[in-house]
Amino acid sequence: MKVFNTSQIRQCDQYTVENDEISSIELMEKAALACFEWIKSQFSANYTYYVFCGKGNNGGDGLAIARLLLEENYKVETFVIQSSSNFSTDAQINFDKYPDSVSFLENDDFEIQQENKKIVIIDALFGTGLNKPLEGNTQKIIQKLNHIKGKKISIDIPSGLFSDSLPSEDQTIFKADVTLSFQFYKRAFLHVESAQYAGKIFILDIGLNSKFIQDEETNNYIISSKSVSDNFKPRDPFSHKGNYGKVALIGGSYGKIGSISLSTRAALKIGAGIVFTIAPNCGYSILQTLAPEAMFISGGDEKLITEIKISTEKTTIGIGPGLGKEKLTKVALEELLKSIQTPAVLDADALNIISENKSMLNLIPKNSIITPHPVEFARLFGDSKDSLEQCELAREMAKKYNIIIVLKGHRTAVLTPEGKCYYNITGNAGMAKGGSGDILTGMITGLLAQGYSPQIAAQLGVYIHGKAGDYAAKKYSQEAMTAQDIIHRLPEVFLNIKK
Ligand SMILES: NC(=O)C1=CN([C@@H]2O[C@H](COP(=O)(O)OP(=O)(O)OC[C@H]3O[C@@H](n4cnc5c(N)ncnc54)[C@H](O)[C@@H]3O)[C@@H](O)[C@H]2O)[C@@H](O)CC1
Ligand SMILES: Nc1ncnc2c1ncn2[C@@H]1O[C@H](COP(=O)(O)OP(=O)(O)O)[C@@H](O)[C@H]1O
Ligand SMILES: [K+]
Structure with a gap:
């Protein structure tokens, strides 16, 4: 099984959208659906789901997952990090489709009812688009989430972690129990310094183009x-x-x-x-x-x-x-x-x-x-x-x-x-x-x-x-x-x- 870097994964997404009959928003929906099905298979409706979203496509995945949970009557609270940047096109579509209100976070003053022990925190803040280590409000939000007790699920990759390199010791990274990642292992999941943030890893097949996967060269593999x-x-x-x-x-x-x-x-x-x-x-x-x-x-x-x-x-x-x-x-x-x-x-x-x-x-x-x-x-x-x-x-x-x-x-x-x-x-x-x-x-x-x-x-x-x-x-x-x-x-x- 091939291990691709971030740029190859991006190319694979693009190739799939250009060559298969699927749009990027449909691909996002497929990814969210795969996460939702996994979550449904593991947790009952007694849990309250706190979904934390960024404004990029990882946040778009989170908003779509939150909607799917709501549609099946799960208890959901959704937060979006307020920032000067706009939603990505597909995240905006999922934001507009979200049937309930979301709370915009300007800092870390959100509340999670801890006495209710059945809590699932879903981290859809940042995915593979992270461009520098987290700082400021996002850093504070993740530090606070890391102190809250509950089941923690990262979507695609723990927020704050880079796919292709290892973190420094003082980097702030969401600490997940489980990471639901799309199609491929990321190299960060295979090295102890970074893998410790990802918890148990589940790779969800979202049907990316198999010809691209077959033809694209890499020097890194998983023994399947x-x-x-x-x-x-x-x-x-x-x-x-x-x-x-x-x-x-x-x-x-x-x-x-x-x-x-x-x-x-x-x-x-x-x-x-x-x-x-x-x-x-x-x-x-x-x-x-x-x-x-x-x-x-x-x-x-x-x-x-x-x-x-x-x-x-x-x-x-x-x-x-x-x-x-x-x-x-x-x-x-x-x-x-x-x-x-x-x-x-x-x-x-x-x-x-x-x-x-x-x-x-x-x-x-x-x-x-x-x-x-x-x-x-x-x-x-x-x-x-x-x-x-x-x-x-x-x-x-x-x-x-x-x-x-x-x-x-x-x-x-x-x-x-x-x-x-x-x-x-x-x-x-x-x-x-x-x-x-x-x-x-x-x-x-x-x-x-x-x-x-x-x-x-x-x-x-x-x-x-x-x-x-x-x-x-x-x-x-x-x-x-x-x-x-x-x-x-x-x-x-x-x-x-x-x-
Ligand atoms: N084939 C796949 O792997 C698929 C990937 N999708 C999702 O798309 C994600 C990648 O989406 P994007 O490229 O939009 O990236 P992200 O969602 O990771 O984030 C990009 C956004 O975060 C901001 N940002 C980056 N670094 C930051 C920092 N240090 N501090 C504050 N803000 C920062 C950027 O300005 C941009 O607005 C994947 O991780 C995955 O969740 C899915 O939607 C569908 C299919
Ligand atoms: N935490 C771990 N998870 C998976 N495999 C492990 C872990 N710790 C050790 N192993 C495996 O056990 C073996 C230990 O080998 P080695 O360090 O040579 O120990 P020794 O020869 O003293 O038994 C290696 O194959 C290693 O991959
Ligand atoms: K994430």
Whole structure:
């Protein structure tokens, strides 16, 4: 699913109005109707709706939503911000059509009856037309709204937020529980500094022109469930274990055998044919017990990995979880990287070793996948001022080193050597626990071994990992789920992909 910037969304609107039999006011009505239907499906008529509108098209959406609510006898109070600018053409039409009176706000002296607990505040003050951070009265109004208790819904984008850039810390922005946005994810919804204002995001289809959407180019995408099922390869009934690849997961050190055992179990459970684990000898009994399907190869020492004895020709390597950074381990990693000809997966301490020996970056086989969290990324490639800048730096580094970078976080981004960015929107805060990343390494390595291209293995891996995490949270709660539960919920993910 493509992510467009504000100017592309505007062009898409315009193209739709010019090429489809729909006028801009009809498009606004469609957008408002989609919001109204969503609101109706979630809230009863017992709520009082306070609709705050600007004079642009976002305000026009708000006025149309307020009218639709009134027509179905919902209790509605509508406010319009008084300003020197005129209504946009379509907002003026919706203002004229509004069947009740509206209150014009010159400052923040509006009243909302708080003792009535069933309150919905609809923010239709500013949309994608915002041209500078809010100040003066609008700023005060939003600050006041942010202190009022009630359900808060932003239309298209929280007022005060820009679609394509991140806010400064002191910027005033409406804090929504839910954002109902039209047709496309906005980039601001995909970065933590801005996404926190949007709450839960629902993308409403308003039927914008599909040819435009197909033809318009972008470098930013969402990994959609459709792209996952389109790329998914069901197992051939006549296949044997040799068809599903040979994986070697390398990692663990004394006290951290758990991490490589999680990776091992994840690789098995994601469908890999044959799995080896290379770990220190202290991991032998643990691994043979926790993952009896996998074969153990000694890493050369009781507590550390000092040698990696595996033919890399037909084996897909995943290295890093719990590995440690001892000198002998570094040497073993260096030797391994020199011997690999095919893409591998590098995580955690494998990346930390490389960040302390930057020339090793050039040893990473091309099209390999590295899976840093933001701090590991910064160790490798330097600091960034925010997550958007870090994402752009990752795009450059993926191109420079010809690798795929899986930049982990609330919205993990997969950056490719062609400069594309694929955001993952599955997953939840229950996964913010030690071990979740080790599982992702095992999953991506297991998918790569099964013949998925590195880019698809990375995209499927992060999507499936997050989706399994969502099933785990549903069953056990975000608090009580542990990383292992992500592995346990993989069956639900596969059964649903196949549907
Ligand atoms: N395809 C779509 O996405 C559709 C979008 N529509 C709506 O149209 C919106 C965009 O409409 P507009 O371009 O009219 O923009 P807005 O409604 O965001 O606001 C523009 C107005 O706000 C004023 N303004 C901008 N920045 C300000 C600031 N910092 N302080 C005070 N005033 C400021 C401008 O002077 C202008 O009057 C979208 O967000 C969406 O809600 C819908 O109506 C229909 C379809
Ligand atoms: N709040 C969150 N929402 C969605 N996914 C999350 C969240 N927090 C963590 N995750 C996911 O959990 C994993 C954590 O990986 P990592 O930071 O390497 O942890 P570790 O290796 O210590 O388990 C990543 O895949 C990340 O995307
Ligand atoms: K808004």
